[in-house]
Amino acid sequence: MTRQRFSSVWDAISDTPQEAENMKARAVLMRAINDRLDEFDWSQSTAGANLGLTQPRVSDLRRGKLGKFSLDALMDIAKKVGLTVELKITVDEKCGA
Structure with a gap:
């Protein structure tokens, strides 16, 4: 059995690179939203x-x-807690397109 190395856990558990990128973005955004909710100290209700x-x-x-x-949905929630999302786009040199 050979071991595979992945750049992130999202790469390891996703079926496609596109799904992994989407999951990474959602995870970062969810973490930022939760940090803001911690700052507000709101109950869930x-x-x-x-x-x-x-x-x-x-x-x-x-x-x-x-x-x-x-x-x-996470983008909408982020705006409601006062977060601004900036998008950074880079070229993936491994892409054969």
Whole structure:
């Protein structure tokens, strides 16, 4: 059995490089949102009321349930907690296109 090396856990668990990049972006965004929620010290019900989410949805966010949130949904939540997202695009030299 040979061992594979991956750049990140997302690369290891994703079926495609595209899925891995999406998961990486969602994870970074979710972490930043949770950091802001920690700063606000809101209860889950208060966070839900302020963000237009149900308490169970806030619970999923706080527990890092990445698969339950699209990148679009996380972008919307980020804006509501005062975060601005900057996108950095680089060329992947390994891409054969």
